[in-house]
Amino acid sequence: MRIVCPFCGERELGEFTYLGDAKPQRPAADAGEDAVYDYVYLRDNIAGVMSEHWYHGGGCRAWLKVTRNTLTHEISAVEPAAGAGAAKVGA
């Protein structure tokens, strides 16, 4: 698999580390245990297009948000993940 890092260009899989679903946002400090429990443990296991966090540790050390089809490994978008997991406002 190859990922086009927005900072470094197209690089092979070995330079990257997978984290997982990029959708959950860290609940605000006062969100309560249930919200944090959801955030930490409840994950969708999507057969299809999924937004994921990848780390370019073998390159620029950027965290990336990669849109990938888990069935075909086709990657349709890669963008910097800056703020992607930031606290949900009013959660």
Next chain:
Amino acid sequence: MRGDQANRLNNGGLIDRSTPLNFRFDGKTFSGFKGDTLASALVANGVKLVGRSFKYHRPRGILTAGSEEPNALVELRSGARREPNTKATTAELYEGLEAASQNRWPSLNFDVMSVNQLFAPIFVAGFYYKTFMWPAKFWETIYEPAIRRAAGLGRAAGVSDPDHYDKAWAHCDVAIAGSGPAGLAAALAAGRSGARVILCEEDFVLGGRLLADGDTIDGLPASEWVARAVAELEAMPDVRIMTRTTLFGVYDGGTYGAIERVNDHLPVPPEHQVRQRLWRIVAKRCVVAAGAIERPIVFAGNDTPGVMMASAMRSYINRYAAAPARRIALFTNNEDGWRTAETAIAAGLQVAAVIDARPDVSPAHRSLASKGGFSVLHGAVAGVDGGKGGIRKISVSLSGGARAEVEADGLAVSGGWNPAVGLTSYHRGRPKWRDDIAAFVPDGAPPGMVAAGAANGAFGLGACLREGFEAGAAAARDAGRSGSIGSMPVADDEAFSLTPLWHVAGKGKAFVDQQHDVTASDVELAQREGFESVEHLKRYTTLGMATDQGKTSNVAGLAIMAAVSGKSIPETGTTIYRPPYVPVAIGAFAGHHRDENFHATRLTPSHHWAAEQGAIFVDTGLWKRAQWYPRAGEKDWLESVTREVKAVRSGVGFCDVSTLGKIDVHGPDAGAFLDRVYINAFSSLAVGKARYGLMLREDGIVYDDGTTSRLAEDHYFLTTTTAKAGLVMQHLEFCRQVLFPELDVQLTSVSDQWAQFSIAGPKTRDLLKEVVDPGEDLSNEGFPFMGAREVALRGGLKARLFRISFSGEMAFEISVPARYGEAMARNLMIAGKPLGITPYGTEALGVMRIEKGHVAGPELNGTTTAGDLGLGKMMSTKKDFIGRVMAGREALTASNRQVVVGIKPTDKARRLRSGAHIIPKGETPGPDNDQGYITSVCFSPVLDQWIGLGLVERGRERIGEIVRAHDPLRGEDYDVELCNSVFYDPDGGRQRG
């Protein structure tokens, strides 16, 4: 010159008759020519019997002339370079080649285990499961070893491979698999348009089937056309031709695996060269021109040496000028097979008869038959009379019902052609059935890949050239290349007419998979027993699971299954195709990453100095760390370690701790950032001070610990454990970039930039005075416990000095730029000589941390909370931090959790062992009474006894209680006392002094 090559034809062939080569097969010396394969040289020497079969030890010969060969497997070379299961059909002949037949004892000609044939009725599909069921314990001790001796392929060398293997990357616009007419045409079109092309050919000569089948292209003899095409390609600077290279796998994003057999055609690779090289080729487009594989027809005795694929026979005659037989019969169900009869006659060989399964034969072939003086029999081969000496007679059942016999010493068989659909199907692609050619063809391909020519079911030469050329041109265009592609090579399209025939019923064993000895009746049995799905058929009979992956057998097997289950072939379907297309040596996947190069090795800055001191090193992740420094006369590690600890506690010692992860945290929000990643506060830390910090995972479990110092208002220096250095960096980057983007903070990994030494013991200041500039105040007031700041060393070098202590002694850690690390170690030794300075290793470090009750890896084990470690009070209640909410969950704060506690044996002389379980006195050991275990142990020189730390249920409330340490692994059971985990200097006066 003919020598002993009795079956070598006088003329023709792509062999170099001026370069004879000697080789040995099963101890006998033969000769062949440069350009031969081992198989063609054996054919030229009249050798028909080359191996014994996997299960029944049946005599087997050479079936094919390519990488699909199921039978002619040999052990190539000897000693450490012995390579089992080498296909004689692809092994290039070289001077001095040594090969041995496999799976026979004592000799190929007289094989004791061929008695297996007599027991054939019990060796049917699934026989392992049916026959060796009882008694169960016999399986491992009797049945399996016996079966393994009797059944099998070649023997591994059993010693380390002396050769080197390499791994490499290549990038191109268009990768092409195969250099037959389609592949060459594709390369010409792509190359001319300016594309960067990589052309992979598994053979050592380019041309594919053109090498054997000749024909005319652009009005030229095929060999001449190939030579011109190759010359044109070689003149293009962006076209790379790789022979002896098989494209074996397709991976995501246009990445292809290829194995280049760089020096397999030599007895020993030249000095500094590799045997094989594994390529990862990244291509924008890929044209699969891998051709097709001629398929056998299954009939009784079809494995007799002398039975050969019709196309293989043409290869041996035309390409290698080697006659597989003198009097050849041909069994075909299609037009293409007839070319073997033409070839045989042209080479002056006799054709005994053509047995054609089709009702009609063309007038041209009829006249060929009358000219060649042989008969055309309409019908099928019903059996072969022969054995290890080859074929004697062939019995034919004629379509009218009558029988006929044909005398011949060779039988060419053509059941049609199967496109090589492997590469196009590796992403779970399912090929589709085409009735007109009675074969599976690719139905789509992974993104960027396209099949052309015979691999796509286009069997005519003209069609191959056309498809290849068009595919090459399109691939180059897609890759953004637009140069002129010139004119397309042109040839006639031969007629292809075929009447499907898979299996001829008859008496005797009829083999579908010759390498795994799977017969037509095994397939029928599988169907009767309910293993009708092709995936079940495969696993129950092992059809197609041998080293050839069923290249000649899979389609026939499922056609027979279709017939007995009353379904069509497309309804029956194919099994999933998986790479690699040909076997690839594990050594090639490993490349240079073996032995000491298996992974990278990280050396501490003082490594070479420590090695001079005779240090014993321990692997810590990738690091080599000095474990202890033995001195003459010390009888074991314990004596050395005890000396080192005593020296530190009474004088001064030092230890390289550079392996700790080090991260510079800069920015106006650095403190706020650390507040969120540590459980305790760092924004409140004064400049010039250090603090111990603990990080949790978001689920509330402890992640890592270490000291972090504030060197300036906006600059912190953070340390991690050795093991987690990389992971903590990754985690902090996640927090910084993804979770808290609003914070103005930057992270820089400086683990490799600083050499860091711990200097510990009551005489530490005396030593530092000799090292640090006299202007620096190192007194308790000028540099108090947990102080941290930059200092000047004697000579002017700037260093970072931290007054932190892991040992519990008066101690500093000093950081210098890594390039000064070794000089620092040498300097400390010189400056410390009058003080009796003692270098200590990781063992002494560990002993002193256990004596002090500091937690480390065995306690930070991914299951413990801050509270478990006795650090619950560090958790700030005034701020949010990673893991705060989940750490508050009921189970993580329960009062009966297993917490860190000190452990010492009641019998002072007893040695503790980590891993022993803690059981209450008077209880029976078992899961119900298991209250924890011992995590860390050491011999404490201070207490003169073994001590330990453990995780024990309610441990801190049970100080003084005697419990059982139960160690079934080592057969030990003894009493221990739960005690305070700080064994040494509990009030910490020494480190503050």
